[in-house]
Amino acid sequence: SQQGEEDPQALSIQEGENATMNCSYKTSINNLQWYRQNSGRGLVHLILIRSNEREKHSGRLRVTLDTSKKSSSLLITASRAADTASYFCATDVIQGAQKLVFGQGTRLTINP
Amino acid sequence: DTEVTQTPKHLVMGMTNKKSLKCEQHMGHRAMYWYKQKAKKPPELMFVYSYEKLSINESVPSRFSPECPNSSLLNLHLHALQPEDSALYLCASSQDFWNRKSSNQPQHFGDGTRLSIL
Numbered sequence: 001s002q003q004g005e006e007d008p009q010a011l012s013i014q015e016g017e018n019a020t021m022n023c024s025y026k027t028s029i030n031n032l033q034w035y036r037q038n039s040g041r042g043l044v045h046l047i048l049i050r051s052n053e054r055e056k057h058s059g060r061l062r063v064t065l066d067t068s069k070k071s072s073s074l075l076i077t078a079s080r081a082a083d084t085a086s087y088f089c090a091t092d093v094i095q096g097a098q099k100l101v102f103g104q105g106t107r108l109t110i111n112p
Numbered sequence: 113d114t115e116v117t118q119t120p121k122h123l124v125m126g127m128t129n130k131k132s133l134k135c136e137q138h139m140g141h142r143a144m145y146w147y148k149q150k151a152k153k154p155p156e157l158m159f160v161y162s163y164e165k166l167s168i169n170e171s172v173p174s175r176f177s178p179e180c181p182n183s184s185l186l187n188l189h190l191h192a193l194q195p196e197d198s199a200l201y202l203c204a205s206s207q208d209f210w211n212r213k214s215s216n217q218p219q220h221f222g223d224g225t226r227l228s229i230l
Contacts, residue, residue, distance in 0.1 A: 042204075
């Protein structure tokens with residue numbers, strides 16, 4: 001089942017610029033997570049935001065969550081070539097359990 | 113380097129073959145997961161093991177047979193696969209499937225096995 005929609009599907013920016021990706025979901029959640037996937041690799045967990053949190057920071061990452069709109073955004077500041085990857089949001093679809101459903105993902109390309 | 117190790121990295125098999133994918137983690141995690149990922153798509157959950165017991169089977173065809181021999185190992189046995197089963201198969205683990213102690217539980221992924229069915 002598809003829980004998350006991500007926007008845009010693809011994003012290409014210059015190194016040093018900020019990148020913003022958005023995620024919308026359909027059901028109530030406990031938390032929302034963002035993962036990164038480099039080409040040909042597995043997913044790497046970036047950040048988790050709980051449903052009672054509105055904003056969270058980790059290094060160059062800033063995540064916001066608006067539960068009233070069922071949406072989240074991931075901002076990467078001062079982008080680097082190494083940030084080139086696909087980014088997925090994931091939501092827990094069973095209360096109190098780690099069953100995650102992933103959004104469609106945003107393919108981010110950072111041009112040097 | 114990932115903390116979840118998957119072997120083999122690549123696998124090519126015919127539709128009549130039997131093969132197995134292996135996954136190993138030594139983080140003491142008690143939940144392990146199999147996902148299937150097609151190109152340019154998100155991972156889709158197949159199976160979840162919690163404390164070595166199958167907790168979730170997402171209506172996966174019986175040609176895929178999971179096994180969890182112990183808390184560190186997860187296998188996926190493959191038999192009579194179809195060409196549409198060609199995909200990247202990802203294994204993941206987390207501290208627990210049920211958020212008994214904490215809801216702050218990221219999943220740790222291996223780099224996957226890229227499977228091609230001829």
